[in-house]
Amino acid sequence: MSKKIRKSVDTARKKTKPRQKKARPEAESPRIGVFVCQCGSNIASIIDVDALTKYVQTLPNVVHAENMNYPCSRQGQDEIIAAIKNNKLDRVVVAGCSPRLYEPTFQSCVSRAELNPWLFEMANIREFASYCHQTTPGEANEKAKDTVRMAVAKARLLEPLTPIELPVTKKVMVIGGGIAGINAALDLADMGFKVYMVEKTETIGGYMALLDKTFPTLDCSICIEGPKMVDVGRHPNIEIISYADVLKVEGYVGNFKVKIRKNPRYVIAANCTGCGECRDACPIEYPNYADMYLGARKAISIPFGQAVPLTHTINRDYCIECYKCVDACGAREAINFDQKPEEIEVNVGAIVVTIGYGMYDPKDLAWTGYGRFSNVFTAMEFERLILAAGPTGGKVIRASDGQKPHSVAFMQCVGSRDINRYEYCSSFCCMYTLKHSVMLKEKYRDAIEVYVFYNDMRSNFKGYEEFFNRAQKSGVKFIRVKLENRRITEDPQTKNLTVCGENEDGKPVSVEAEMVVLANAAIPSQAASELAKILKIPLGKDGFFAECQPKIRPTDTEVPGIFLAGACQGLKDIPYSVAQGSAAAAQAASALSKGSWTVEPLVAKVNDELCSGCRVCESACSYHAINVEKAGDKSTAKVTEGLCRGCGICSSACPMDAITMPNYSDCQIVAQIQAVMKRELKKHD
Amino acid sequence: MPFQTLKKDTAEGLSLEWIMHVKNYKLNLDKNRCVGCQICNLACPKEAIRIEKQSKTVGEKTQKAKVDIDLSKCNFCGICDILCPYGAITVTVDGKHLLSVLDKESFPQLVRDIKADASKFPMDRDKSEDVCPINLIKVHYSTAEGKPVKDPCSLNESEQRALRMMVEVDKEHCPCCGICEAKLPQCAMHVRRILSGKLAITPEKCPEGCTDCLDVCPITGALYLSDGDKKVHANEMFCVYCGACKIVCPVDEALDFKRTRINHTPVRSGAWNKALERLTSPTDMTKELKAKRSLRARESVKKRMGLKEEQRV
Numbered sequence: 002m003s004k005k006i007r008k009s010v011d012t013a014r015k016k017t018k019p020r021q022k023k024a025r026p027e028a029e030s031p032r033i034g035v036f037v038c039q040c041g042s043n044i045a046s047i048i049d050v051d052a053l054t055k056y057v058q059t060l061p062n063v064v065h066a067e068n069m070n071y072p073c074s075r076q077g078q079d080e081i082i083a084a085i086k087n088n089k090l091d092r093v094v095v096a097g098c099s100p101r102l103y104e105p106t107f108q109s110c111v112s113r114a115e116l117n118p119w120l121f122e123m124a125n126i127r128e129f130a131s132y133c134h135q136t137t138p139g140e141a142n143e144k145a146k147d148t149v150r151m152a153v154a155k156a157r158l159l160e161p162l163t164p165i166e167l168p169v170t171k172k173v174m175v176i177g178g179g180i181a182g183i184n185a186a187l188d189l190a191d192m193g194f195k196v197y198m199v200e201k202t203e204t205i206g207g208y209m210a211l212l213d214k215t216f217p218t219l220d221c222s223i224c225i226e227g228p229k230m231v232d233v234g235r236h237p238n239i240e241i242i243s244y245a246d247v248l249k250v251e252g253y254v255g256n257f258k259v260k261i262r263k264n265p266r267y268v269i270a271a272n273c274t275g276c277g278e279c280r281d282a283c284p285i286e287y288p289n290y291a292d293m294y295l296g297a298r299k300a301i302s303i304p305f306g307q308a309v310p311l312t313h314t315i316n317r318d319y320c321i322e323c324y325k326c327v328d329a330c331g332a333r334e335a336i337n338f339d340q341k342p343e344e345i346e347v348n349v350g351a352i353v354v355t356i357g358y359g360m361y362d363p364k365d366l367a368w369t370g371y372g373r374f375s376n377v378f379t380a381m382e383f384e385r386l387i388l389a390a391g392p393t394g395g396k397v398i399r400a401s402d403g404q405k406p407h408s409v410a411f412m413q414c415v416g417s418r419d420i421n422r423y424e425y426c427s428s429f430c431c432m433y434t435l436k437h438s439v440m441l442k443e444k445y446r447d448a449i450e451v452y453v454f455y456n457d458m459r460s461n462f463k464g465y466e467e468f469f470n471r472a473q474k475s476g477v478k479f480i481r482v483k484l485e486n487r488r489i490t491e492d493p494q495t496k497n498l499t500v501c502g503e504n505e506d507g508k509p510v511s512v513e514a515e516m517v518v519l520a521n522a523a524i525p526s527q528a529a530s531e532l533a534k535i536l537k538i539p540l541g542k543d544g545f546f547a548e549c550q551p552k553i554r555p556t557d558t559e560v561p562g563i564f565l566a567g568a569c570q571g572l573k574d575i576p577y578s579v580a581q582g583s584a585a586a587a588q589a590a591s592a593l594s595k596g597s598w599t600v601e602p603l604v605a606k607v608n609d610e611l612c613s614g615c616r617v618c619e620s621a622c623s624y625h626a627i628n629v630e631k632a633g634d635k636s637t638a639k640v641t642e643g644l645c646r647g648c649g650i651c652s653s654a655c656p657m658d659a660i661t662m663p664n665y666s667d668c669q670i671v672a673q674i675q676a677v678m679k680r681e682l683k684k685h686d
Numbered sequence: 687m688p689f690q691t692l693k694k695d696t697a698e699g700l701s702l703e704w705i706m707h708v709k710n711y712k713l714n715l716d717k718n719r720c721v722g723c724q725i726c727n728l729a730c731p732k733e734a735i736r737i738e739k740q741s742k743t744v745g746e747k748t749q750k751a752k753v754d755i756d757l758s759k760c761n762f763c764g765i766c767d768i769l770c771p772y773g774a775i776t777v778t779v780d781g782k783h784l785l786s787v788l789d790k791e792s793f794p795q796l797v798r799d800i801k802a803d804a805s806k807f808p809m810d811r812d813k814s815e816d817v818c819p820i821n822l823i824k825v826h827y828s829t830a831e832g833k834p835v836k837d838p839c840s841l842n843e844s845e846q847r848a849l850r851m852m853v854e855v856d857k858e859h860c861p862c863c864g865i866c867e868a869k870l871p872q873c874a875m876h877v878r879r880i881l882s883g884k885l886a887i888t889p890e891k892c893p894e895g896c897t898d899c900l901d902v903c904p905i906t907g908a909l910y911l912s913d914g915d916k917k918v919h920a921n922e923m924f925c926v927y928c929g930a931c932k933i934v935c936p937v938d939e940a941l942d943f944k945r946t947r948i949n950h951t952p953v954r955s956g957a958w959n960k961a962l963e964r965l966t967s968p969t970d971m972t973k974e975l976k977a978k979r980s981l982r983a984r985e986s987v988k989k990r991m992g993l994k995e996e997q998r999v
Binding site: 283284285286293294295297318322323324362364371374376378379393 | 688731761958960
């Protein structure tokens with residue numbers, strides 16, 4: 002035993018002895034009940050549960066022990082409640098699976114038997130024993146005994162705790178105004194919550210607002226989304242904060258403080274009617290991001306006609322300050338060249354993150370020829386080409402000669418499903434390529450040949466396979482190629498392209514096309530990594546935000562009160578994003594609707610008498626949950642309960658031993674260590 | 687094809703391009719016409735144009751300063767095109783030389799008030815054409831029937847009298863120095879300056895043997911080397927106030943140069959006011975604003991009093 006542990010054992014003894022005497026006036030207490038779970042064959046096939054139960058009965062203070070199949074079931078819980086009552090148990094241990102999932106279940110079970118839920122302890126003999134030592138059952142059984150013995154040792158010292166209730170602000174911030182964010186915001190606003198929608202660009206709408214049609218129904222994208230965008234703009238409970246950046250987020254669930262920078266548009270939103278007279282007067286143009294830079298917009302303008310808010314923006318990088326817009330605006334006086342960035346602070350109870358995704362620039366994939374060959378486009382560029390309100394007025398024309406192509410080849414999986422670029426599948430490219438090819442075929446019929454170079458056609462979900470059939474029937478030619486050895490070359494005279502690949506047998510296939518469209522990978526938003534730092538939420542290894550639990554908590558983050566929806570959590574199409582937006586809204590609402598947030602009482606506690614105000618804990622805490630404050634003439638550490646995650650680092654760092662973690666106190670941990678070291682414990686200790 | 691920006695720098699010219707799928711913006715700087723003056727550099731609202739003095743080689747003529755344009759800052763507004771006195775810069779949209787800043791009245795045009803009276807021109811083609819230091823005058827002779835005549839000097843007097851003459855001045859590239867007006871017979875040419883200002887050389891401050899300003903000046907006669915003190919002197923009669931000399935002058939106090947006025951079409955534009963301020967001085971800009979204001983006041987008074995155009999208030 003190292004010096005440090007021995008020291009802490011000593012202090013633990015010193016500290017615990019008097020308390021133990023107080024907490025246990027009669028010799029019968031604590032009365033511990035242990036329930037060993039068979040978990041079907043998950044545990045019972047490796048662990049001899051009968052032997053384990055018999056062993057447990059020999060442990061001090063254990064007055065009841067039994068094994069049962071599925072204590073988590075309704076029947077099992079009823080049996081536990083009955084056992085508590087019949088045996089007057091005041092401590093309960095379940096030896097079963099992971100407390101991460103089932104501790105709340107059993108806590109509520111014991112509380113129904115009128116026992117404090119924190120007088121419950123769990124021993125994980127499934128993940129820690131039966132699962133991981135399947136080939137060595139002897140050792141697995143020994144480890145199961147150790148684990149239960151430790152749990153019993155700790156249970157002996159458990160103390161009843163009371164949960165902490167924190168007041169919440171009934172307001173929500175939605176970061177990102179794409180289709181997921183729009184749905185989250187509308188749902189929350191309809192439920193009566195005040196919603197702040199923060200959007201980085203000039204308008205809400207996201208990628209969906211830039212699409213021509215949606216699959217598999219070929220509905221006009223902006224016709225579906227536009228009215229929703231207007232609803233967001235007009236909803237009395239929603240405040241759009243567009244052209245803004247989230248700078249800082251402090252606080253915890255129910256009480257977040259968000260600092261936002263509103264970037265100057267040089268147009269006063271309240272005065273701008275969106276009439277566009279300034280735009281007509283403006284002499285300067287620059288490439289429009291909303292048109293994927295295929296077309297230009299004025300230095301004072303909106304990115305597209307359906308923008309919400311309709312407030313115009315001056316791009317000072319291009320503006321020459323002739324003030325013709327000021328003249329055109331006239332008495333409305335909406336233009337203010339002296340506008341400065343403005344920082345505002347907003348208090349919200351929950352945050353829904355819906356920042357969407359970005360698109361991979363295939364310029365660095367040399368085989369595609371993108372950026373070198375004038376008739377190679379990305380899918381988003383094609384989307385703007387075929388869109389009636391796009392820069393070409395809906396004419397699909399080549400860049401080299403402005404002519405309509407007679408053959409178009411679509412190339413799938415560009416950058417995605419590539420271990421050197423993005424390993425994952427971009428999920429919606431197959432479907433939008435089907436959409437594009439059907440649109441071309443149905444618009445130009447036999448005047449156009451459409452080829453799709455694909456590897457796997459992924460058309461799951463409702464109506465998608467039928468859409469694939471529709472594409473095949475419309476005459477689109479599908480060519481299956483390997484992902485390796487694909488190549489696009491250009492004829493320097495005609496500017497036509499030859500698309501080459503290898504079929505499954507390794508034989509070369511090639512097609513000459515007058516235009517090529519690349520299904521380039523969708524990638525994490527550029528803003529994701531910075532926002533992850535600001536919100537203190539983790540990113541997955543693919544760069545998208547990591548959900549708390551992929552199966553049953555897909556919209557939760559590690560931070561309570563911060564939720565995810567849409568493509569920022571993982572790529573997904575429109576209906577799935579919409580559903581997740583509503584799901585995150587429901588999550589946020591359930592966190593705030595009660596009016597208070599319950600925090601588990603497992604947060605650090607400071608003994609003011611012992612605390613010297615040395616601030617060691619402050620620097621040790623990664624959550625900024627403990628701060629030294631002056632109270633009277635003494636400075637002591639104070640814990641912000643909403644922020645404390647109960648990690649215990651402050652407690653071990655404290656040189657004065659002034660900080661304790663309830664139910665993770667030194668004496669409890671030492672008792673567990675002693676138990677696992679097989680120290681014989683006397684009944685009275 | 688994604689949006690592309692291109693920059694090509696050759697001995698003949700510098701060209702910048704924005705290639706969008708549906709639009710093409712192009713700026714072309716003709717290095718043969720560019721004299722390395724500072725006008726585009728001062729006028730550019732995006733500070734995209736840099737002007738760089740070339741290093742000197744002993745025994746050789748001083749090189750004119752080099753103009754470089756930053757592609758990431760240029761917005762293809764065409765202000766440099768409009769203001770270049772030598773017409774060295776051309777901005778085109780889809781190949782057409784139509785500038786939106788002129789169309790939307792965001793910027794004025796320089797007024798090149800040049801009138802030629804062909805009948806007053808001498809019969810000698812060389813004498814007529816050579817007066818222009820940058821060869822912008824072309825004279826065409828033809829018989830009464832319209833047959834072109836190559837060498838009018840070879841004809842006899844009566845034939846010469848019957849000749850028709852046509853004078854073609856390349857106004858777009860003319861800095862309006864007025865040398866033609868002075869050297870050709872009276873009233874053959876009428877030229878009003880675009881730029882006015884002040885140019886004075888203090889020979890005492892000039893380094894011994896320095897002719898840098900003279901080397902770069904495109905207008906023969908605006909600067910000259912005096913036989914007496916072997917120093918360069920200025921003749922303001924022909925100076926176009928482009929400032930090419932000021933850029934290369936190695937001594938600050940030797941060359942006193944400023945522009946005070948620019949002859950332009952009427953305009954109401956913040957961009958013009960700023961360009962004017964940088965090209966002249968805040969005082970001169972204020973003067974123009976005051977003049978404009980009083981003109982407006984006079985017109986409104988006239989209107990109210992119901993006076994006719996020619997009547998004075």
